[in-house]
Amino acid sequence: xxxxxxxxxxxxxxxxxxxxxxxxxxxxxxxxxxxxxxxxxxxxxxxxxxxxxxxxxxxxxxxxxxxxxxxxxxxxxxxxxxxxxxxxxxxxxxxxxxxxxxxxxxxxxxxxxxxxxxxxxxxxxxxxxxxxxxxxxxxxxxxxxxxxxxxxxxxxxxxxxxxxxxxxxxxxxxxxxxxxxxxxxxxxxxxxxxxxxxxxxxxxxxxxxxxxxxxxxxxxxxxxxxxxxxxxxxxxxxxx
Amino acid sequence: xxxxxxxxxxxxxxxxxxxxxxxxxxxxxxxxxxxxxxxxxxxxxxxxxxxxxxxxxxxxxxxxxxxxxxxxxxxxxxxxxxxxxxxxxxxxxxxxxxxxxxxxxxxxxxxxxxxxxxxxxxxxxxxxxxxxxxxxxxxxxxxxxxxxxxxxxxxxxxxxxxxxxxxxxxxxxxxxxxxxxxxxxxxxxxxxxxxxxxxxxxxxxxxxxxxxxxxxxxxxxxxxxxxxxxxxxxxxxxxx
Numbered sequence: 114x115x116x117x118x119x120x121x122x123x124x125x126x127x128x129x130x131x132x133x134x135x136x137x138x139x140x141x142x143x144x145x146x147x148x149x150x151x152x153x154x155x156x157x158x159x160x161x162x163x164x165x166x167x168x169x170x171x172x173x174x175x176x177x178x179x180x181x182x183x184x185x186x187x188x189x190x191x192x193x194x195x196x197x198x199x200x201x202x203x204x205x206x207x208x209x210x211x212x213x214x215x216x217x218x219x220x221x222x223x224x225x226x227x228x229x230x231x232x233x234x235x236x237x238x239x240x241x242x243x244x245x246x247x248x249x250x251x252x253x254x255x256x257x258x259x260x261x262x263x264x265x266x267x268x269x270x271x272x273x274x275x276x277x278x279x280x281x282x283x284x285x286x287x288x289x290x291x292x293x294x295x296x297x298x299x300x301x302x303x304x305x306x307x308x309x310x311x312x313x314x315x316x317x318x319x320x321x322x323x324x325x326x327x328x329x330x331x332x333x334x335x336x337x338x339x340x341x342x343x344x345x346x347x348x349x350x351x352x353x
Numbered sequence: 354x355x356x357x358x359x360x361x362x363x364x365x366x367x368x369x370x371x372x373x374x375x376x377x378x379x380x381x382x383x384x385x386x387x388x389x390x391x392x393x394x395x396x397x398x399x400x401x402x403x404x405x406x407x408x409x410x411x412x413x414x415x416x417x418x419x420x421x422x423x424x425x426x427x428x429x430x431x432x433x434x435x436x437x438x439x440x441x442x443x444x445x446x447x448x449x450x451x452x453x454x455x456x457x458x459x460x461x462x463x464x465x466x467x468x469x470x471x472x473x474x475x476x477x478x479x480x481x482x483x484x485x486x487x488x489x490x491x492x493x494x495x496x497x498x499x500x501x502x503x504x505x506x507x508x509x510x511x512x513x514x515x516x517x518x519x520x521x522x523x524x525x526x527x528x529x530x531x532x533x534x535x536x537x538x539x540x541x542x543x544x545x546x547x548x549x550x551x552x553x554x555x556x557x558x559x560x561x562x563x564x565x566x567x568x569x570x571x572x573x574x575x576x577x578x579x580x581x582x583x584x585x586x587x588x589x590x591x592x593x
Binding site for chain 2: 172175176178179182183186189190193195196199200203206207210213286290293294295297298300301304307311335337338
């Protein structure tokens with residue numbers, strides 16, 4: 114984030130509180146990114162131990178959400194922020210909700226990885242799933258980076274990566290359905306891979322949400338239900 | 354909501370602003386409930402016209418979310434609420450996010466209903482899906498009702514309905530997978546019913562979220578990551 118943003122506050126302690134919140138959001142985001150990478154790896158490689166670790170680590174993300182949420186409420190009550198300070202706190206409250214749900218999806222992927230048979234993994238499009246996982250991880254990191262620097266141009270670029278993820282999602286599920294048709298007995302197990310693919314697609318959606326909050330904070334505009342072109346126009350428009 | 358809650362404010366206009374927000378959340382919730390009922394009916398009955406209407410009506414829910422969100426930000430900036438007033442505004446901000454996503458899921462169900470073949474609908478467990486839809490609609494209405502009255506005991510009761518919805522979800526997807534195994538050529542179309550079932554299950558999750566915000570508002574406790582027993586204990590505990 115542009116550090117000059119914090120300097121405008123008369124209260125040094127308020128600056129520190131806001132900086133601390135952003136730091137913890139980044140900590141939470143880093144944990145989500147790691148969980149995501151581990152969950153996909155556990156599934157693709159059939160590493161059940163790693164999958165178990167992903168499942169048992171989710172509570173740390175949940176705890177961070179509760180803590181940051183309380184910090185935000187505390188700031189709203191004590192500092193009564195207005196204008197961009199208020200938008201920052203609201204953007205944080207929304208971001209941590211999405212991060213927490215992204216953590217849930219990573220946990221789900223971990224659970225799905227537990228019951229796969231080696232035979233299914235041999236025939237399923239696991240390399241495509243790994244590629245999709247890598248794109249989603251990259252997008253998540255990009256969204257967090259845009260948030261840390263409150264960079265609207267980056268936010269718009271990162272949000273557009275969701276198009277490619279959706280296309281990968283279509284491709285992977287198409288292959289999985291063909292595989293189910295060819296090997297109907299494997300349907301229940303292949304469904305687990307379908308769910309994991311869906312979870313990845315949802316994580317991409319939520320990373321896009323975080324990009325939208327960056328534009329909301331910087332420009333004061335809600336771009337949730339707009340096209341990528343409108344989002345880009347808002348992001349590059351004049352600062353209010 | 355207990356009307357006495359509003360009377361504590363010195364400013365009559367502030368009371369009216371809060372009442373207006375709750376009224377609009379209820380309006381938004383009513384729309385979501387209707388969309389959900391219509392989407393499930395369109396799918397179960399194969400009514401493509403109704404499905405189209407669900408898809409084209411979603412924008413109204415989105416618009417309400419943006420409007421209420423702006424009203425909340427405005428109140429935070431101008432009224433600088435503290436204590437339970439602040440919690441109310443935060444609960445509203447979170448509730449409308451969930452309602453908007455519930456609307457998205459209803460729209461998804463509508464889309465899935467468009468491409469089903471009559472033959473698939475004949476063999477798929479559509480009556481189970483209809484039953485699940487009815488439970489989810491009932492739970493959504495209960496959550497909104499608990500929110501309107503800020504009734505924590507009702508919130509806990511409604512949240513627990515999610516157990517039954519999850520169980521119906523397991524049963525319907527199990528039947529669908531058996532059907533896929535028996536008729537592999539129908540896999541791509543049956544997957545649409547699987548997605549619709551998943552959307553219903555997710556709407557139940559989000560209705561539970563709304564119940565949690567009721568407890569948060571009344572008791573000042575975040576019960577997001579707790580068991581039903583803990584949630585009930587917080588909900589019936591002493592008011593802070």
